Amino acid sequence: MTGRPAPRVVEALNGALHRLFDERPSLHLLGEDVLDPYGGAFKVTRGLSTRHPDRVLGTPISEAGITGVAGGLALAGDQAVVEMMFGDFAALAFDQVLNLISKSVTMYGERVPMPVVVRCPVGGNRGYGPTHSQSVQKHFLGIPNLALYETSPFHDPYAQLAEGLDHGPAMLFEDKVLYTRRVFRDGAVDEHHRYELLGGPTGWAHVTPVDAAPADVVLICPGGTAHRAIEAAGLLRGRGLTTHVLVPARLYPPDLEPVLPLLAGARLVAVAEESTAGGTWGAEIAAQVHGRIWAQLRAPVLPLSSADSVVPTAPHLEAGVLLGAERIADEIETAAARSLPPRAPAAPVAPAGPLADTGPLAAPVPAAPAPDTARPEDAEPVAGVPVGVPKLNNNDTAYLVLQWLADDGAQVAEGDPLVEVETSKAVEEIVAPAAGHLRVRAAEGTEVGVGELLAELFAEPPTDRPESPSASSPGAAPVAAAPVPPSAVGQGPAPRTHVLDRAQQGTAAVVTRAHQEVPAAFAAVEVEVDAVLARLRTLSDETGAEVGLPEAVVKAVAATHPTFPHLFGALLDERTVRLADTVDIGVTVDAGNGLYTPVLRDCAARSLADLSDDLMEFRMKAFRGEFTAGDLSGGALTVSLNVEPGVLVVQPIVMWPQLCMVSVGGPLTRLVLAEGVPAPATVVTLGLAYDHRVVNGREAVAFLRAVSDALHDPEQLVKLID
Template identity: 55%
Template sequence: MTRTAATALAPRVAENLNRALHRLFDREERLHLLGEDVLDPYGGAFKITKGLSSRFGDRVMATPLSESGMLGVAGGLALCGDQVIVEVMFGDFLALGFDQLLNFASKSVSMYGRPVPVPLVVRCPVGGNRGYGPTHSQSPQKHFIGIPNLALYELSPFHDAEAVLDTALRLGSPAVVFEDKVLYTRRMYQENRIDDGYRYRITGPGLGWAHAYPDGEADRPDFVVVAPGGAAHRALDAARALREAHGRSVHVVTPAQLYPLDIGPVLPLLASAGRVAVAEEGTAGGTWGSEVARAVHERVWSALSGPVLSLSSADSVIPTAGHLEREVLLGADDIREAVRRAAGWSAGRGGGQPEAAHPGSPAAGGAAGTPFTVPKLNNNDDTYLVADWLVDEGAWVDADTEVVALDTSKAQADVAASGSGFLRRAAAVGDELAAGDILGYLLPGPAPRGAPEQEGAALPARSADRVPPPEPARPAAEEEPDAVPAEDLPVAVHRLDRAQQGTAAVVAKSHREVPAGFTVVKVQVDDVLDRLDRLSDESGAALGLAEAVVKAVAGAQRDFPRFFGSLVDERTVALADAPHIGVTVDVDGSLYVPVVRRAHERSLADIADTLMDFRMKALGKEFTARDLSGGNIAVSLNPDPGVVLVHPLVLWPQLCMVSVGAVGEEYRADAAGTAGMRRFVHVGLAYDHRVVNGRDAVLFLTRIKDDLEEPARLGGELTWTTG
């Protein structure tokens, strides 16, 4: 099995947890589950209990909206010899049952003069980054640290959920298992590999600690970040960024059990690095990270080159708005910057101060300073658009500071300075530049306003012309050169954010360069929607028309290969090896087109999981360049009620985009002449008329129409008969 295939087969964390519950119920005859809305067909707010009540109806109980009540009943069942798992819908509400854990369940273990087993496990989703607001997004772990006889665990993609739950149930004392909500749609790690660059191993007895490290560098850390649960992904993203920018080996360790804390298995690793940080999403003060720092300081203080760095979210309630939520919660960039500053990695690869340029070399720069240029960002574009300057003109920047955002045909990329100095821009927002063109200069000192350029200072040429002389420095508060003066603005204005500017650049290029045609067909969707609803109930996956359309478009690639190609020149089309389908996701005014890769090989449930991943990433603006690149056709989804017809733009260098309107209703006679209400959608195709003619477009859309109206053609998942 290839590494890619092995990764594709890994279950989602939610699937792993659901299977774990089913296996435990199969094995433990006295196991009960209590919670709000846990019965089928709902199966819990996050579908973790899907299928349990159908199979074990007498042992799965829906409770009233009372966390104190359900925990009290669960504690009583446990005292009577049963095993009990309680699902608290959101971790925020665990506070409502705090008394039952603190004063009843945990004390019952030892207050009767003899040990009394209380096999009670409380599961609760925690954490933000999903836009759920102040009362559904907290990470309350710290409030339960240090309660005698109460064990704490946190789910991760490294640790199998069945092993965690089984361990917690067999303790004989109550336990809480925290589950970061952002993990539910992520894949489990398997075969000791995270991705092509990072591996992991489990260290220590029992559930152990997961130790993630760059491939081939298991025993040579420059810095170790201790990160439980969902924070581990952010720590890994920070570690990758620090490796790329500074060549440093940053390792991440993740426990399954938070408390009682057993730091022993990873102490040798922490001591060998000498620098340690703890990253957790909760707020500061009395945290689990403080417990880690205390244990590390007590046992390996002499090996540390600095105190343990404690990283937490801001001391604030958690806002609902995505951009404000990101300001409050600890993110990968926060971890990266904190580690970089603590370690002193302020310059180029390897840290330290940059070497002085040899006098007379191009890097010396003369009065123009040291130039920094446009990097090669992808193989699809010859030029990139300057979308936004991230640093003020004349401001000091350190090496590796991101200073300018460039738009490509697929995504927006932030470009870092290649050295340090005072910024002098050579390109303006809206300029279209090629790789190697000069973006700006880094000056050794601030230039006085209006300072003349030094005679003889050579300026490297751009691809088509020469770079204009750098502008003199000006106060940071001065308007951008392309901005409308404040006094000329209307009373109310809307500034396009960086994501909207990126969308504007892509669609403007498409509108200029693609001579598009458009064709639309009407599709009856009663049968496919009914079958999707039935499959959703049986599988637990949330399936809708979007997944069926993606599957139908993917299935057409073999018979219509040109529709999935790209123009090499006016006479040549490069054909794709497989359908990689972009799907529009529109959140908070920002449009993204992430890609479902090899969609013809994916099940409807897998496509549904992928689209859900995309929606979550859009909310958090967490897309990577890989998520948004590589598509060879796109699908524009427009499900809002009343949307009849959508004419999309073709996303250059693609040749086609399929559009789907909202589901509508109309009275229509069937083959027998009986009139009845029918559901339908309009499916359109915008196409590059240089490659696709109108007749081919009709044949392609007819193929999609037939697949949707006869859903058995989409594959085995939809082949059952109804009725």
């Protein structure tokens, strides 16, 4: 990495406010708990009251009063920014917005400046519950003279705030999850996407694939939904639909002129937002697009929003209500298929060699036989292109056929999803290696081994019938249960049994191999963590991210990589260790439905807040069972997180082909001597299981001491953060 990382959105907002206060001596800020050292509920106003004590006003809990005072300041010739602690409470200020600051602009016979911006933190996905998680933008649409903006990772909040003050009144909506995300800059989004700004700094961000492929779908979304929209675009690319994403800096009134040509050229236009269903911003955008270019659209605009429901507190219920990337992709795919005529599939093309590599989950494709025009009519029919079972991970030799995504006999195109199979840890899609008519050869509910036949693809509709239940079409009856062994007959009641689920079977395979193949040893140390826990609490307040001991342990482990590189390696043979180029660390996650070890990427180069975001996403994926093989592979070392209170010590295994696993126990209170006086202290136990062929006890203890030193010293932790 070169240079400093891009700032987080909360830092960009804070910097924008500082710049505006420096430039505008008549600017005031009003809000609850906005004074230092607290600096606002999400730390957006940090430092302002220290530098401008006369112009930053901490107020009582009265949203209507705060907004009314701001309107009065503006009428008197000053400027004002109002901070709502949560956007949900903007409802209490609705009268002042509707009947004072928006009406005063034009109801006195001449235009009256109203330089007021009301800032509103909005949105869910943080478990804050029904009254602190709403996206209330839609309730302020259509108020004359009132402009609505939303922060995004693409737009400079200084430009949004300045324009809102210069042409006010305005409201700026700030998605709370976005606060800890880094802004995009220099046209780069990720390895698959880039962006450009259309219509100036408060115009549209246009996100495209790096190969600049033309859009099949244009997905419009506000800034708070941008990351989900980009993730959905990646999912749709895998399903054969190239998606461009458009993110406006100003929600209302929208300036559609710069993007109309792009919308007119797409097969489908969709609008996605987190607001609950009914009367949405997306419906407003759809109405305006229909009015402008209806004759050029190939289908009506598809509006997507969260469910018509309150936002629950429980994470799994909240996830079921709020709009997510998977649902965006699924509904767009369905709408595109419904609104567009199907493409005529080409006949299967024989690959050049014995195997055609059509992607990581594409089935092996042997070369098709040459056509035999002289074949007798009663000869055997030509075999179709086989869809085999690829190897999806290193743990399983067989997978469960969960669901066929295409009907038996259906026409499919190359790359179309055919079937979902379940490994011990994830659900994966198998795609068509060629175009053709599908003949299913493995029924839902059956187990298939690596290399076995799932289906065949034919140039013409197949006329054969499946020969056995294992080759039946989707929905066929499951294979009958095995008969009771004769030895069990007449011996009284059958014993009670418990069949391990596939996730636990996968865990069993991993630990069995570990115990059989890895000569592991174990060492442990005890670490005092009071100072670190205190620093993490202040860091959480500063960044808005929920940073705790798990993130700190991962970061401290990553910091040891330069000193102990071989502990992050893999044994190639009895004499050679393959070293890791990047510090990718697996972490244990168990949401009650199986143990998973997803991998945090490039931990040495990322902040604690970044790691916190990834860990939260992992917990949600574990709960929903949404991990992919890519999430679970590639770790150089694993950290077993067992930080529940009361856990004394955990002796982990070494997960082949890794060489080490770190464990961290729960916080315990101990009496320790502080300058000769007994005093309570919070301690945790750090453990290290290590492959004794590569690592000796002295190195293991030195490694644990290095991790312990980083956790024991808050200043060292600060260095790791930076």
